[in-house]
Amino acid sequence: MRNRLPRHNDFRRPSRRSFLGMTAAGLSVPILGSCAGGVTSDDGNGNGGNELGQVDISPPSEYRGRDVNVVMWSAMGGVNGEALDALVDKFNQSQDSIYAEVQFQGNYHESSPKLTAALRAGAVPDIMMLADTFWGRFLLNDVLEPLNGYLTDDFNRDNYIEALFDEGLVGDELYWLSYGRSTPLFYYNKDAFDEVGLPDRGPETWTELREWGQELSKLTVQGQPLKVHAFTGDDDWQFMSAAWQFGGSLSDGLDVTINTGGAVDAAEWQQRFIFEDDMGYMAESSATDFGTGVVATTITSTGALRGIYENADFEVGTSFLPAQVDTGVPTGGMGFSLIRDVPQERKDAAFELMKFLGQPENAAEWTLASGYLPIIKAAVDEPELAEQIAEDPNRSTAIEQLPMAQGSDAIRSYLPNGTDIIISGLQEIFSSGGADVQSVFDGVAEELERGAEGIQESYERYFG
Incomplete structure (x- = not known):
C-alpha cells in the first residue's frame, strides 16, 4: 500500500532559502503561492496574506454578469478536450450564478510550467488539471488548497472508487480529486492470436508472451515477420509496472532503487526481447502501431481503447498486465486541484464545477466519451455506460484489474524532472542491444x- 502523508496543516511552509536552493539545483519546482504577486488581504486570523488574481477570462454575452467567473486550465486536447468542454458548457447551462471556462494549456509537461509562471505573475486559474505525477510537486511547495472542507454529506469519498479518491489524500486531507483515471492494459490482436492457435486471452506472464511470440512471428505484415510487442520508450509509467512485475521498483520513498533487483531484471528482459529474440521494438506510438495492425500486442492506457477501436480492422482484446515474480499495475491519469491563495468566493464556485463533473450522469458521459475509468461508483449504473460495459468486455477489464493497482513510486511523483531522467535511460536501453542495463x-x-x-527537505516535512 502507498504511504500516506501527515496532515498538511501540521507543517510549516518551506523557507524562501530552501525554495531558492531547489531552484538553483536546476529543478523545475513550482514557486510558492505565498511568494507570488496578488492582492494583500487578511486571512481571517488577523494575519496579512496574498490573494491571487485570475487569469484572463471572456464570458460570452449570454453568461456575462454572473456572480462569479471560474477558469479551469486543462491538459486535454482532441476528443477528450471536446468532451470536457461539453460538460462544462452543460454546467453553465444548469445554473445562472457561475460561469466556468476551460482553457487548454497543452499537455501535462506544457501546462504545469505555465502554472508555475502564473503563480509568479500573481494571476492563476481557479482549477488546475494535474497529472497523477504532477500534483505532488506543487503540494511540496504549499500551492494547493486542502479540499476536505468542500466535501458534503452527499459528495464525498463514498461517491468515489475509494482507491482512486485516496491517491489525492495527504494523511486524511484531500488535495487532488481524481477525474480522468486509467491503468495500463495489455492489448492483443484477437485475429492474429486465433490464426496461430493461441488462447483468446493475454499472457499470464512475460515468459508466456515470449513462448507465444514464436508462433506470432510466423505471421507476416508487409512481407516482414509480425512483431510481437511494441514498447514505448518515452513512457516510464509502463516500465515502472514491469519493474514491479519483476519484483523491483523505481524507488522506496526517495531512496532510488531503479539500478537494483527487479528493475534491472525487467529492463534486461525487455532488451533481450527486442534485440536477441527480435520480437519487440521501441515504437513512437505503440497504440497507433497496434491499432493499424503492425504489431500483435502492446501495453497502453485504458484511455486509448476508443482510438484503437477507430483504427483497428481486427477484433481487439484486452487483458490484465502480465505478471512475472509479482503483479504490478500502476494507476495513472489526472485530477483537479484548487489553488490555495485564490479568493474564497472563486474557490467555492470552482468546487461547484468539480462536484457537477462528479455527478453520476456526468461522470458516465465523461467515461463514454474518453474511455477513462468510471471513478464515480454510481456512474456504472447509468444506462448507456452500463449497456456498453455489459456488451463490451474490454470496457470492464480495467475495472476488474483495479483492485491490483497502486500509485506511482515517489521518485517519479515528486521529483520534477524524475520522469525525464528515467525515460532517457530507457531510450538508451531500448535503442541499442549493446547498452549495458546496469551501467545505464x-x-x-x-x-x-x-x-x-534538492527536494529532501520539503519531502521530509510530509513524510518525516
Whole structure:
C-alpha cells in the first residue's frame, strides 16, 4: 500500500532559502503561492496574506454578469478536450450564478510550467488539471488548497472508487480529486492470436508472451515477420509496472532503487526481447502501431481503447498486465486541484464545477466519451455506460484489474524532472542491444539521487 502523508496543516511552509536552493539545483519546482504577486488581504486570523488574481477570462454575452467567473486550465486536447468542454458548457447551462471556462494549456509537461509562471505573475486559474505525477510537486511547495472542507454529506469519498479518491489524500486531507483515471492494459490482436492457435486471452506472464511470440512471428505484415510487442520508450509509467512485475521498483520513498533487483531484471528482459529474440521494438506510438495492425500486442492506457477501436480492422482484446515474480499495475491519469491563495468566493464556485463533473450522469458521459475509468461508483449504473460495459468486455477489464493497482513510486511523483531522467535511460536501453542495463541505470540512479537531495527537505516535512 502507498504511504500516506501527515496532515498538511501540521507543517510549516518551506523557507524562501530552501525554495531558492531547489531552484538553483536546476529543478523545475513550482514557486510558492505565498511568494507570488496578488492582492494583500487578511486571512481571517488577523494575519496579512496574498490573494491571487485570475487569469484572463471572456464570458460570452449570454453568461456575462454572473456572480462569479471560474477558469479551469486543462491538459486535454482532441476528443477528450471536446468532451470536457461539453460538460462544462452543460454546467453553465444548469445554473445562472457561475460561469466556468476551460482553457487548454497543452499537455501535462506544457501546462504545469505555465502554472508555475502564473503563480509568479500573481494571476492563476481557479482549477488546475494535474497529472497523477504532477500534483505532488506543487503540494511540496504549499500551492494547493486542502479540499476536505468542500466535501458534503452527499459528495464525498463514498461517491468515489475509494482507491482512486485516496491517491489525492495527504494523511486524511484531500488535495487532488481524481477525474480522468486509467491503468495500463495489455492489448492483443484477437485475429492474429486465433490464426496461430493461441488462447483468446493475454499472457499470464512475460515468459508466456515470449513462448507465444514464436508462433506470432510466423505471421507476416508487409512481407516482414509480425512483431510481437511494441514498447514505448518515452513512457516510464509502463516500465515502472514491469519493474514491479519483476519484483523491483523505481524507488522506496526517495531512496532510488531503479539500478537494483527487479528493475534491472525487467529492463534486461525487455532488451533481450527486442534485440536477441527480435520480437519487440521501441515504437513512437505503440497504440497507433497496434491499432493499424503492425504489431500483435502492446501495453497502453485504458484511455486509448476508443482510438484503437477507430483504427483497428481486427477484433481487439484486452487483458490484465502480465505478471512475472509479482503483479504490478500502476494507476495513472489526472485530477483537479484548487489553488490555495485564490479568493474564497472563486474557490467555492470552482468546487461547484468539480462536484457537477462528479455527478453520476456526468461522470458516465465523461467515461463514454474518453474511455477513462468510471471513478464515480454510481456512474456504472447509468444506462448507456452500463449497456456498453455489459456488451463490451474490454470496457470492464480495467475495472476488474483495479483492485491490483497502486500509485506511482515517489521518485517519479515528486521529483520534477524524475520522469525525464528515467525515460532517457530507457531510450538508451531500448535503442541499442549493446547498452549495458546496469551501467545505464547506475547513471540514471546517480542523477535521480542528486535531484532527490534538492527536494529532501520539503519531502521530509510530509513524510518525516
